[in-house]
Amino acid sequence: MIKTLGKELKEYKLVSVLTPLCMIGEVAAEMIIPKLMGKIVDNGIYAENMAYIFRVGFLMIVIALFGLAAGIGGAYYGSKASTGLAKNLRKAMFDNIQTFSFSNIDKFSTSGLVTRLTTDVTNIQNAYMMLLRMAMRAPATVIGAMIMSFMINPRIATIYLAAVVVLAIFMVLIMSKATVYFKEVFEKYDELNESVQENVSAIRVVKAYVREDYENDKFKKAAGNIYNMFVRAEMNVIKMGPMMTATVYVCILLISWVGAHMIVAGSLTTGELMGLLSYCMNILMSMMFLAIIFVMLTMAQASGKRIAEVLEETPDITNKADAIMAVPDGSIRFEHVNFAYNETSEEPVLKDINIDIKSGETIGIIGGTGSAKSSLVNLISRLYDVTDGVVKVGGIDVRDYDMETLRDQVSVVLQKNVLFSGTILDNLRWGDKDATKEDCIRACKMACADEFIERMPDGYETFIEQGGANVSGGQRQRLCIARALLKKPKILILDDSTSAVDTATDAKIRKAFAEEIPGTTKLIIAQRIASVQECDRIIVMDDGQVSGFGTHSELLESNTIYREVYESQTGAGADADFDKQA
């Protein structure tokens, strides 16, 4: 993990080295000052030498200024390095995600990727800053103060050494116990918040069933549980502060006692004693810091692991070395195709599919949920690779094509489709970035999107909010179809893309396809028989297999599934679609 993340330091390696150097400079300044202070007391005040006091005092100010410069330098370089690392990590992840195939994307899930790119990177940025500045500073202080103390008086310095060891042991004990408790408590805490979330979104159910009191009791019980767990966890942590103070006090008293003896015996000066006391404080404070840093780094570790996962993920669909750069025609052929999303899953999603579609044909695909309609069409533009068998477009195995070439010629309107923030024209030009406005209007007319776009205040310049929030479901689907049309593909695939469009418009769109782009092979997945019955041929999918392939009348005759669906939709159970007549 560290190696993977470290690779992304790139141009920020130098500043990453400079930061700790600056911190060491700052620490050095802080270490020298108490020593000089002791000298002022001994050689200046006791020796009644005012000139010496000023000379050393002046030197101390210079050193303080040096410390200031080093400190600010540390902040500067530290920020540069950590924000730079964050930038590079984000970029590396984003770039890599762009090479992901659909199955790579499925593996991480959208929210998983967003968290990695946002929160996790921020965590690493903070942790790296901490690591460069504090993690260098604290041990340097401990070691520096130790050395200074040993130089002044080894016997007294041994007292700290003992104290440091004792304190460190206690801290590790407390922290390791506390992290376990806190992990537990935060898990439970998340559960509590999930139940609140549940209540907020299901408030109508709660109120309709008059279950307010029931939910309150449930919540109170959970809140009480959280309370107990929090108290237990915090009772552990709070021991740290008093323990720390107690150690400092014991050290001070011991040093005072031993120191007094030494001074009287003449082996220690008053100034040196004062210096030792401040080193003692320095060391113990730094120990406290180290404990905090330790915890923060363990927390950041989880984020680092998640980021490394994305960075180490290799796309499982790549271009062949001598990829073919042109698609001859829009014919499609499936030869003994088996497909499973996961190599380890026992049951393939598609089983022994053999289909032959001629260029320019219009093919309807129908079947229940989970019958693998989408999986079938996703193989054509090589969004996924087949497990066995071959998918051919224009007579050539899709794996032999350059992916960009293939996907430009096979245009898919995905079931879960998305518009992006920007004007309608911006969105349409995803299909063809050089499209003129006239091209766009033509595509929109075909997709029956023109009528509502014209009615919008800004027409084609209307701004689409993120995710297409300001257009209705049916409008969004029509825009997505227009966007796909602008590619002028040889094969057009509509994956349930008119489900929110009313039946009349749906028919209009299909008619436009037949008239305007007769040469394009069209695959239409639909729930409604009405949407596919006029197709040249219809594929009936059932549980990953082709149950029937033929014209409407052929299938009515020979295919029971098709007949059942047809009857349910035209008989008494039909979908009235009243609300789609808007």
Next chain:
Amino acid sequence: MAEEAKEIKVGPGGGNRRGMPRPKLENPGALLKRLMGYVFKYYPAHMVAVVVCILVTVASNIQGTLFTKVLIDSYIQPMLDSGDGNFGPLLGAILRVAIFYGLGVLAAYIQSRVMVYINQGTLRRLREELFTHMESLPIKYFDTNAHGDIMSIYTNDIDTLRQMISQSIPQLLSSAITIVSVLVSMFILSVPLTVVTIVMVGVMLFCSGAATKASGKNFVEQQKNLGALNGYIEEMMTGQKVVKVFNHEAESIAKFNELNEALCNSAFKANTFSGSLGPINAQLGNTSYVICAMIGGAIALSDNIAVGFTVGALASFLTFNRNFSMPINQVSMQLNSIVMALAGANRIFKLLDEKPETDEGYVMLVDAVEENGEIKEADHHTGRWAWKHYHKATDTTTYQPMEGDVTFNGVDFGYTDEKMVLHDIVLHATPGQKIAFVGSTGAGKTTITNLINRFYDIQDGKIRYDNININKIKKADLRRSLGIVLQDTHLFTGTVKDNIRYGKLDATDEEVIAAAKLANAHSFIKRLPEGYDTMLTGDGANLSQGQRQLLAIARAAIADPPVLILDEATSSIDTRTEKIVQDGMDRLMKGRTTFVIAHRLSTVKNSDCIIVLEQGRIVEQGTHDELIAKKQRYYQLYTGMKSETA
């Protein structure tokens, strides 16, 4: 410690609060007072104990610092001067100080322990109050506030508050006490040096103020850029598959780089300034220390007995000098987090101040038995209900059987007074009738379901239930008499059984299974890994859309309400599942007055009355055959569809 670590997760840059801009608050004083009042109200004795403990801790710390002076001046110096080695008195002094120290440590420990109780107890109470209050709020609150915002009160705001109560307040208290006591001690030791120290602290505050301002400006910029980048990331990740399909990778990277670069720049600046705060304060502290040393040295050397400033006093003073700037820095840091926490507290109190749903209804729904042709209240489930009507004027109680007769009389309704959604709705459903609402999206069909159960109150007109104005019926009883199956199914974390039982908490297992069978849910439940005991999480994420609907129907079935409100789901589920759901719904509707927002021809066709809504008004009303014969709007809708499917 773990809190600090948790804090980084809260938000961007949250790990480093120093130098962050403070959010603007209208009346922080009043807020703080209210919050502290809240804490004090439940933990008065605890709070007193905390203050006493802090006093003891600070006192012990100060006498410890003063001990350096005593050690040098009263013990070491005399021993050096006299040359004898009698350490007896020193041992006594050290033991005395040790006792004080011990007390201080003990007090600090007790204080921390008590604070845990205060802190966690207060948060627990706040959480509970928030939740119970939230449950009492009208539906309108949930419809008008983003759910994310409500959630963030429970997560972010409560978290920052925890930080504030457990750390900021005690630290602020102890800092304040330390500042005052150290100041007094310093004045006793040396007035001129104290003045020097105060001047230096002023310089320090000025410098750190300037750095805070500079970093604050950049933090705002950073937040803005971060927001833009995160928004972009979210959008692109959601649309990543579309990006692939359109070969749009290069463009998407280019825009990303631009935003990423901008964020890096502002984050770098903001962090540099806030990171400089520490060294500035530390080194100015050192300078202050040096200056005091020089001046103090000069004074001590001047040998002016009248001043009485000894070397030991200087040593102590210098320690105080250190101890003085530390709490001042802490106060300025803590102020920031307190203001942030108060912003959270503000949102918490705002929710607590929301007006709960009012209920002036007095007619109650009771179990009923019929004795000699007279309806009486029963103390057990009888399967029959009656409205219990108490007449104040005559001090009599009458019972009226509940039948499920619903009338709308000239009902006008709007979610806001400015914009009416429904106009002059008149309809009458007699017991057992099925009323279907049809019409295009936005015609106001779903709105009607919000009115009968009083999720919203109507602006004008009357809704009567068994000839009782629904405003007179206790809301809980009104709702108990109505079953609702919503378009969006919501399930709760728990077993399948728990979820069905939600409709009737004391239902036996047999009743649960019977309800599931009625709803057509039994067969799929049986096939689940643990059957009825299968755990559902995340709103039933492990079930299909159709299965979730079946559970919602079963949940309504077990409640066995006389009146049903059904909002048929429009989402595309496959035809077979749809058929199963439909059958379940049909069985549930049997024998009940049903209002259904219909999307399916079968539902509409066999309704006793079809109501065609258009822009909030009823344009047609009648049976299927009547409306077809009329050849108007319904006919258009119906035939328009027919021509497509047939």
